[in-house]
Amino acid sequence: MLDQIHLLAAVTVLGVLEQAYFVLQVIYARRVFGISPPKISGPPEFERIFRAQVNCSEYFPIFLALLWQAGLFFHQGLAAALGLLYLYARYCYFIGYRASSSKRLAPMYFGTGILWILVAASALGILHFFLSHYVGLNVLQLLAA
Amino acid sequence: MLDQIHLLAAVTVLGVLEQAYFVLQVIYARRVFGISPPKISGPPEFERIFRAQVNCSEYFPIFLALLWQAGLFFHQGLAAALGLLYLYARYCYFIGYRASSSKRLAPMYFGTGILWILVAASALGILHFFLSHYVGLNVLQLLAA
Amino acid sequence: MLDQIHLLAAVTVLGVLEQAYFVLQVIYARRVFGISPPKISGPPEFERIFRAQVNCSEYFPIFLALLWQAGLFFHQGLAAALGLLYLYARYCYFIGYRASSSKRLAPMYFGTGILWILVAASALGILHFFLSHYVGLNVLQLLAA
Numbered sequence: 001m002l003d004q005i006h007l008l009a010a011v012t013v014l015g016v017l018e019q020a021y022f023v024l025q026v027i028y029a030r031r032v033f034g035i036s037p038p039k040i041s042g043p044p045e046f047e048r049i050f051r052a053q054v055n056c057s058e059y060f061p062i063f064l065a066l067l068w069q070a071g072l073f074f075h076q077g078l079a080a081a082l083g084l085l086y087l088y089a090r091y092c093y094f095i096g097y098r099a100s101s102s103k104r105l106a107p108m109y110f111g112t113g114i115l116w117i118l119v120a121a122s123a124l125g126i127l128h129f130f131l132s133h134y135v136g137l138n139v140l141q142l143l144a145a
Numbered sequence: 146m147l148d149q150i151h152l153l154a155a156v157t158v159l160g161v162l163e164q165a166y167f168v169l170q171v172i173y174a175r176r177v178f179g180i181s182p183p184k185i186s187g188p189p190e191f192e193r194i195f196r197a198q199v200n201c202s203e204y205f206p207i208f209l210a211l212l213w214q215a216g217l218f219f220h221q222g223l224a225a226a227l228g229l230l231y232l233y234a235r236y237c238y239f240i241g242y243r244a245s246s247s248k249r250l251a252p253m254y255f256g257t258g259i260l261w262i263l264v265a266a267s268a269l270g271i272l273h274f275f276l277s278h279y280v281g282l283n284v285l286q287l288l289a290a
Numbered sequence: 291m292l293d294q295i296h297l298l299a300a301v302t303v304l305g306v307l308e309q310a311y312f313v314l315q316v317i318y319a320r321r322v323f324g325i326s327p328p329k330i331s332g333p334p335e336f337e338r339i340f341r342a343q344v345n346c347s348e349y350f351p352i353f354l355a356l357l358w359q360a361g362l363f364f365h366q367g368l369a370a371a372l373g374l375l376y377l378y379a380r381y382c383y384f385i386g387y388r389a390s391s392s393k394r395l396a397p398m399y400f401g402t403g404i405l406w407i408l409v410a411a412s413a414l415g416i417l418h419f420f421l422s423h424y425v426g427l428n429v430l431q432l433l434a435a
Contacts, residue, residue: 058202217292
């Protein structure tokens with residue numbers, strides 16, 4: 001079983017390490033700007049770093065859910081590759097947002113695009129499974145014939 | 146293996162699409178009320194939409210965790226059906242909260258009720274597995290005898 | 291398959307129950323301090339409880355991701371035991387943060403330490419799988435020889 005998920009597991013752990021990096025950046029920014037918990041408001045420079053981390057956290061479960069469905073039902077290698085691209089897009093998003101609100105946009109669109117590809121891969125893979133499981137229709141075999 | 150999880154996977158992807166819809170509503174509300182990131186405060190109309198999305202995001206990992214445990218250890222079809230009901234409850238919650246704070250309550254209680262049923266199904270399923278795995282006690286066979 | 295994940299599933303459901311407890315504490319605090327949704331700011335006593343819950347929610351998907359990778363690729367029993375310790379650390383964190391911002395620190399460091407152990411276990415387990423799967427190198431057998 002593990003050989004069907006080891007690439008997904010590796011990308012998942014990398015994703016956790018990226019989240020840890022973002023959290024450390026917020027802790028560091030709290031020190032620099034002197035904003036102690038539970039406060040979450042401050043100068044825009046701090047709020048951008050804080051919101052960048054919150055946004056990445058919010059998308060993390062969505063990303064993992066899609067990564068694993070696409071990997072299990074479509075193709076593990078492709079899902080893992082898209083996962084790595086997404087983590088790279090999130091890194092660019094965080095660095096961009098820290099610099100200015102507008103610089104978060106390009107990597108945000110890029111990351112969202114990857115998520116939609118993962119949605120499509122998951123949906124196609126699950127649909128293919130439904131068709132062959134319930135209707136006995138194997139689309140791939142039909143296309144190959 | 147996939148035939149034991151394909152319904153859970155389908156509900157998971159539907160759940161992601163619902164989260165995407167909520168995020169788009171916040172982006173749209175930011176434009177309507179002229180509130181650019183990283184700002185998250187504004188008129189109550191905006192804050193309700195924003196908080197509705199944050200609340201749905203916060204519960205999403207909890208929902209997925211319960212959906213999958215209930216589906217794997219209790220019954221996949223039942224878990225998936227409850228999952229669809231939960232996604233419907235969350236849609237009503239979002240629409241209700243956008244209209245007024247009090248209109249979020251009824252669908253919130255409904256959704257929470259479904260989560261508790263998923264907790265019960267997960268706990269019973271896992272308990273049943275523990276009893277048959279460690280104690281050699283198969284409760285279902287005892288009840289049938 | 292279920293015997294390889296039943297301990298992880300049990301810890302996952304326990305974790306969900308803990309999150310439910312935290313959410314109930316916030317609902318209770320909203321009543322005590324008279325702060326109705328969508329408002330999230332108020333006296334420090336309220337904001338600490340609110341932020342404690344948000345922080346626990348934010349880490350929940352990260353915790354689950356690590357628990358399951360460590361359990362699947364390293365050792366299920368060890369991962370589940372570390373998971374229980376983490377849930378205990380989170381409980382202490384919540385109680386501590388409610389009392390004062392500084393009292394959240396010790397359990398926060400403890401919980402973070404456990405997460406890093408889960409990261410290490412996951413990474414080692416996945417690395418071991420990669421080496422034996424792709425290179426044909428079984429490190430454990432080499433060490434035993």
